[in-house]
Amino acid sequence: MTMRIIASLALGCLMAASPYLGLPGLTVGLGTLTALLALSAVGLNLIFGVLGMLAFGQAAFMSLPGYMGGVLEKLGLPLPAGLLIGLVLTLALARAVAEIFVRLPGMYLAVGTLGFGFVVEGLARAFPAWTGGASGLVFSIGREIGPHAWYLLSLAALGLGLAAYAAIVRGARARRFAAIRHDELSAAVMGVDVVRWKARAFTMGSAFAAIGGTLLACYVGVLVPENAGVNRSLEQVGTIMLGGLGSLLGPVVGTLAVQWLFVVSGYAAAYELLIYGVAFLATVLYAPRGIVGLFKAPQTTHGPAQPAATPSPVAPASVPPAPAPEGSEVYLRVQAVSKFFGGVRAIDGVSFEVRAGEIFTMVGPNGAGKSTLFNLISGIETPTAGSILIMGRDFAQAPIHERAPLMGRSFQVARLVPELTVLENVMVRLDQIFPALSEAQIAARALAQLQAFDLQHLAYRQVRELSAGQHKLIDLARAAAGDPPLLLLDEPAVGLGEEELEHLARLLARLRAQGSAIVIVEHNINFVRRIADRGVVLDSGRPIASGDIADILADKAVQDAYFGALT
């Protein structure tokens, strides 16, 4: 770890000193330009590299404060005050549009932000009296600062930016961001307020652009509409990928490489763009994880490293589940729930209750509505009618993440964050449930949880190295972390070997004994018969039977509907 910090610092110093090494084309001016563009790229790295939002509006946020400052100057304000107000207004605007943009999935976000860039560029061009129009808005500020001072100023800004980035992307936040980037749905189920965190990250990333862009406008002295446009945004996306997506120094290395390559290839006159293209393509092809990736293992851990001596986890008993008073309290109450997709009645008037200390199952043929019902309870779908009470509170219309403290859910195919360790995966959920606890306390709790599930030997392994069966058990341990009264388990036995199945049965029995209410969907009928207490049988979205597990599995109608369909 310290070696890495030293290496990064050394690389940083080398890059900072590079304009003084006498390399061709690497001037102080290029250094200034690089540092300020890189500052904005660091922000884009937060948006795209860390959160996974492919956004093409970075250049617009770079230009906006300058334009706002210019307009305010024309209204009689001094330019520095105008620029400061412009910065604040830009951040307010970024926060406002983030609310819209972060809800757009994948390509639509790219298109939406691309459009935003064009709108800003178009407006800058359309009102020349206010914005200088196509000819450009001239700033007379910072003229007395010499080139070397400008370079130092830009380096300082970049240094602060990198420090801010490092402070943002660490600990619980970094784990949360990784979870969102990898799988928004699973992150939400773990209790992450995905929209809010994406909007925050988008705003913070735009702030880097706004500050870098304002300094750049002052350094250059002229702002033209193209500065806000798609070419620069595209260039920024390209440079951070070239440097190394999601790494601290990636944006800086990428920007320096692109700017320097541009100058050096310029010596080749007519062959300039060809050389630029060849070099860019070669880097992309032979360094798919970016230039920084060539020197670094593909690991991004955001939690505790394995300590030399095994730490003593908090004893599992120290966090007892809410005691189940004589096993009769209703933890989940599904009341007359219906879900229609267009004209299709996927779920039609289903009601049941699940009490503390029991395992409840939903059975039925494929397409009977089990998955839909599961999704309705966990909030992934919103019911058309009816109510879903967890511990007495109606969650039917509530967002997914609000259920997390009361409910854990596992997935048919475990949805873990592959680049995090097992421990970190569990910590992501605990982070959300216990926001007040310290990093060490969360880690201890996560370790205790793994110990309770006999998984402590995997705690510091990266999830991607483990088997599918191990993933399932980890997913279960994670869902049960924080001891939620209600557990939703989607096909927990699928893909498990004989030994793992036994392990699972033991774990479920213990969870039940601790007073959890457990709902499972499971195709392995023998397993269901063995562990479940009660259940409901669904057919075409309707409940056709409910009650004791032995009774419903023996029911004639169930046999016809369920086993008939299976054979």
Add this chain to the structure above:
Amino acid sequence: MNPVTQAIYSGLMAGGVYALLAIGLIVAFRTSRVLNLAHGETFAVGGVTAGLVAGMGVSKFIASIAALVVAMLYAVAVDQILMKPRRHLPISSLILITLAAAFLTRGVLMVAAGVDPLSFPRLFVGPPIRFAGGAIPLQGVALVAIGFTAAICVSLFLVRTPLGRKLRATAENPDAAELLGIDTDRMRLIASAIAGLLGGLAAVLLVPLTSIDYQAGLGMTLRGIIAAALAGMSPALAVVGGLSLGLSEAFVTTYFGALAQDPVIFAILIGVAVWQTRKIRFGGSQRA
């Protein structure tokens, strides 16, 4: 002259080009999930080829055919040489490769054609057609007719034919498509050939009415993306996307002036993106 009629003619011509670009982009996207940022380069490669070949004194028909062939080969080469060995990489890396391919193409075209714009003669020569207070050149009529016919044919091919459905299945779930016995590599080859051919066709039809230079590609990629986004990346709607982009550009310019074009069109685009995704709660990963 009637400004409304003229706006319709102008919008139809632009719309034909956008539809061709959009459908090519969507075909490739539908088979590979990769937004091809080098797509507009098929237009640039085709147009510059036609310009250079015609400049050597060869018949304009041969120049046009050369443009179609070269554009198609170009798109196939990008797919087979650059993309095929790297399908396992994350989508974002693949998109970056297409961007790098676009840069390289621009460099090659600059060496091949210089910085001055090129053009070549129209395939359809004759006095403009005057109707309802507007005028449209024969080449423009051909652009509208051939452009929309080709775009509609490809869209029908994708939506209605078994091969087209296979193409689309490749993108929905490549693993499942493999299991169903679909040769996904062959599907991607076909898709890139179609995309290249349509990009070349757009160039052959449009460039004689304007001009082209080495850096025309990126602008065309963007317009294709916008039209495709308006169509919600749906092959069935690509023609509608292209047409609505062309016509709305023309009408905004007519009634509010060219300076209003970008702010208005792109505000509409953002609105469309928000509307199309209003029912999606989380980044497209709804399968639970």
Add this chain to the structure above:
Amino acid sequence: MKYGMIAGLVLTAGLATQALAQNVTIGVIAPTTGPIATVGTRQLQSLQYWAETANKAGGVKGKQVEIAHCNDEGSPEKAVNCARDLISRGVALLINCSVTGPILATMPLVVNGPVMLTPSPNVIPAASTYVFQTSPSDRSQTQALADFLKSGGVKKIGMVAATDSSGEIGVRSAQEVYPAAGIELNLARIDLRATDASIQLAKVAQADVKVIYSSYSGAGAASVVKSYNNLGLELPLVISYANISDAFTNLVKDEMPKRLLGTALKSVAPALLTADERAAYEAFEKGFKAWRGQQVDMLTLTGAMLADTAHAIIANVADPKDPKAVKTFLETTPIKSIQTLKFSPEDHVGLGKDGVAIVEFKNGVWVEAAGIK
């Protein structure tokens, strides 16, 4: 030719950071890639031609001329870096062949020198600065066109202007000049990415409009001429300054309007020049054609005037690096070139509306335009 390229490579490679005492380095900011690559490339060629010929002839006043080129891609950031870099390398003069934004961005950097020359008609440098502009301003060009139209009794003009800076400045000039000249202006703007100008042309070509002016430089201007043809318009079409080139007329050779006119440097129609100027023109044309087999056009001519100005400075000012001396020299001495440039302590634009001619494309060459009836 090969030698020239290698020399250019070496010279621009920035290996020689310190100019030798016997050399004089001219810093040239010219976009050779990007949207306005044509403009930068052409003017740079003229300057390189000048440097090579002068050096072969033993240099200017015994000094070898070095052209240090920096490509700004038409972007202000890169232009600022080019200027800062070239100034720190101790260039005697800066020549900025970029567009409005990048030129505006570099102007504050030369408050303490060196002298900067620019050929952009869109920039009017203050007389207190070290910046000198070698072309007739856009306003002068508009005035020349207005005079020409007035003499033909034209009362109304249709104008199509792009949404770029030259279009924007063209619109500003037109709105000032035409009403004062009693000419009504019918204006439509065209988006830079548009491939068809029929909407704009249909809008401005109303019944009483006698002539249409297209203020659009670069590739898009071809779309205007072609759309003109598509609409079957028969009015004379006037194209703007930067399009007066063979590259452009080649592009539209099959689509010529009935009359194609242009606002141009007078030297585009050499018959209009004085005997001295014509001799200078012919010498340049002959030499430039022999150099790389390329045609002379408006942009190479503006390049030649930049070169002649630089030449005059090196030949006449004892220390070309002394901006005060250069400024005084330029403000007091007419520069003999293809067209004589006259700067003054009050005016840093070298050519006025007398430097402009309204020309017409006839039989493959530009000649003085006959009046409009």
